[in-house]
Amino acid sequence: MSKEIGITVKKAENFSEWYTQVVTKAELADYSSMKGFMILRPYGYSIWERIRECLDRRLKETNHSNAYFPLLIPESFLKKEAEHFKGFTPEVFWVTHAGDNQLTERLAIRPTSETIIYDAYSKWVRSWRDLPLLINVWNSVLRAEITATRPFIRTSEFLWQEGHTVHETKEDADKEVMMILEFYRQLIEDESAVPVLLGYKSEREKFVGALYTTTLEAMMPDGKALQMGTSHNLGQNFSKPFEIKYLGRDETTHYAWTTSWGVSWRIISAMIMLHGDDKGLIIPPRIAPIQVVIVPIYYREGNSRAISDRATQVADQLKKTGFTVHVDSRDQYTPGWKFNEWELKGVPLRLEIGPKDLEKHQVTMVRRDNSQKTMVTDDRILAEVTRILEDIQKNLLAKAKSAMDSSISNAKEYDEFKRILDERGGFIRACWCGDTDCEDTIKAETGATIRTIPLEPEGNLTSCVRCGKTATKVVYFARAY
């Protein structure tokens, strides 16, 4: 593979450039001529399709339905929840004209859809019999990014899902928030092999307009945290201004309780950064659009037909069991060139079938995660592919989990806190007084924010890492994307 096509920098030496090269050279995404906007190319989109399928299945099993709501939101809707409006207004794209006509009211391109969805919910919800209302939307949202574009992490438009549910009681809404958090954990850890810390956001970091926000936080190899998804209990903060009321079992009218939650294509960025290596991507088998690539190897003209027939046979056998398999039968490239390309694209398992394999009734299997090569006799192909893909999935998560665990430091003193941040980054577990001003000062002085407050309080409260006052919580700080 020519230099131009392969990755030309080492992950350990120039992480940022390595990331950009993997994204563009593996053809996951491309920069658009529209500054700040990204194109999701077919290979990247097919990973997104897998992620979507994994979550969509769980949502449908628990009676959530998909729907679609308008892209444009009247400014007056956004203003109904004051905090929410304040939070989003600096990043909203505003539509002012339709054709040659100036609009009487500015329209926002949705930065998130709470307001336009809740306007509809106020018409649909009448009685406790209508609840819970469990709707999810797969769409794109726009938030103007003034800083540099980073594919999948920081772009002015991104693909995501936003769930919006309505409940009778706070307890029902709490349960929904936690069930979704667990679905997200399964999607992110079990399927994308990205380990996360689960917990609450602080008052300062919570979703604008929420009662509370739960979050999943991953740690990247450069020591910076990446927020992977959030699930919010919005309390009655939106149901009141939007008049989402229901006649209760007690025959009186109540304001409903709502939740919202979302994950985006950002999951793909964590997957790239955590698992990729100097050769390119490594995609966890459960979300890989191609799990097995078969490369037929012809040395002599004579047996090329027999080899390509065998490749198709093996592919069909694996497909029948549910694996996604691609046979690379292109003539214009050498086997070596193909190996490099599929390694760059992170296909977890490669099968080679050459004349010797044919003779010995075997195939050669090469794992993408550790380059291990094994010969497997024909009768054991299915069992071995199953075993190896499961092992790769486990191996990727275990490696990433051990990296995240060893990124966690404890800090008791503010100097130590700052030193760790500068020297190695990662999560810093520290005591905090619970005061937002103190949190603000830490952010201003170090760039670190509270990424998450553990779901179950962690023990040994001493004094706040910065101000020395009595601590109320043990929390995890980090610099973040």
Place this chain on the structure above:
Amino acid sequence: MSKEIGITVKKAENFSEWYTQVVTKAELADYSSMKGFMILRPYGYSIWERIRECLDRRLKETNHSNAYFPLLIPESFLKKEAEHFKGFTPEVFWVTHAGDNQLTERLAIRPTSETIIYDAYSKWVRSWRDLPLLINVWNSVLRAEITATRPFIRTSEFLWQEGHTVHETKEDADKEVMMILEFYRQLIEDESAVPVLLGYKSEREKFVGALYTTTLEAMMPDGKALQMGTSHNLGQNFSKPFEIKYLGRDETTHYAWTTSWGVSWRIISAMIMLHGDDKGLIIPPRIAPIQVVIVPIYYREGNSRAISDRATQVADQLKKTGFTVHVDSRDQYTPGWKFNEWELKGVPLRLEIGPKDLEKHQVTMVRRDNSQKTMVTDDRILAEVTRILEDIQKNLLAKAKSAMDSSISNAKEYDEFKRILDERGGFIRACWCGDTDCEDTIKAETGATIRTIPLEPEGNLTSCVRCGKTATKVVYFARAY
């Protein structure tokens, strides 16, 4: 079912009001507070998901991939193809600000994505080896509608797919256009049971910027045609301004040939209008989100458990074979109320299981399309469900096909042409001189447009129905949505 919940007008008496009631009362869609915009509710979205699956499968089988491109398009891109810009500019929503900052260039919310996609293609296409490039996008596009909103037919935002392909030669592009046209026909006729006329658009009616446009035209019960989808050969009209060039097999540089094609949620509107009746929707089994609804009927407390167990058993048996089944076990509604609701929602087949059915080892089946009721013994349930659903599918298409066929009139004289239009509408098959001015006059005087020019020229050319000059084509006119 109370009057408020059921359809209160007859389809034959007030078609327009009937349509609106079916759409909103069956909870397919709702009007948004944003004038001109529609909400696709969960039930409607689940039909859209079925339509999407049907087409997506065919596209993937023929090596098309999905991708995602930015929502916003710089004004300068739109201007590159002059005709295209002129065609869309009256309906474009313009973004002028991001947060508080005025943008240096106005951005259009995509009315269609040719321009931003071709800008990317110009970077991706280098050699004939990169061709064909076959990409599809499922997204929403916005075109400001100043006239009244009609759900699924006329809204300022709609869900659709847009395919954009690049080829070496005109012939390859022709083949793609025709293959997609056939996929659309299968989706619309075979799956949605909506019969169509296939053909070319006239120069006047073709897509702005296309070499030629092919179309699928359906006929609604009110005598107006509905365009169901289009597939365009764009020639080199976009590849030249956007510089999509490739190094050919002959080692010289060529401009590529491109196609684009789309179908939208409008398919749902034709399905509603053609198949629905005074009770509500009738959804063709192949695109029905629920194919079979099972209503357990308890007369006495004593056997309710046995009946609901049997309902679940039957449902599981049908689900295993791939049918989508819903058991309506709600306690707060009577069986009669449920029958009405599922009829309103157009579920093609209802199974009732009551005490007598349990005793006789049978279920009662009621078809939505003709209200036929049959008792089916337990051992024949699967076979009968399969047979009846197939029969409903066939029956819906046959009825609609016969209605379309009998809507077609021949007109030789202009007076006759106008009389038919006013008296019964439908398609008018007529000879035409081929002149755009003549076509414009017909439109101005009668409101009818050339819906389609048959793929294979139809015979007996005499003189143009309006101007009397020698005819060059037999074409189909109609008033249209």
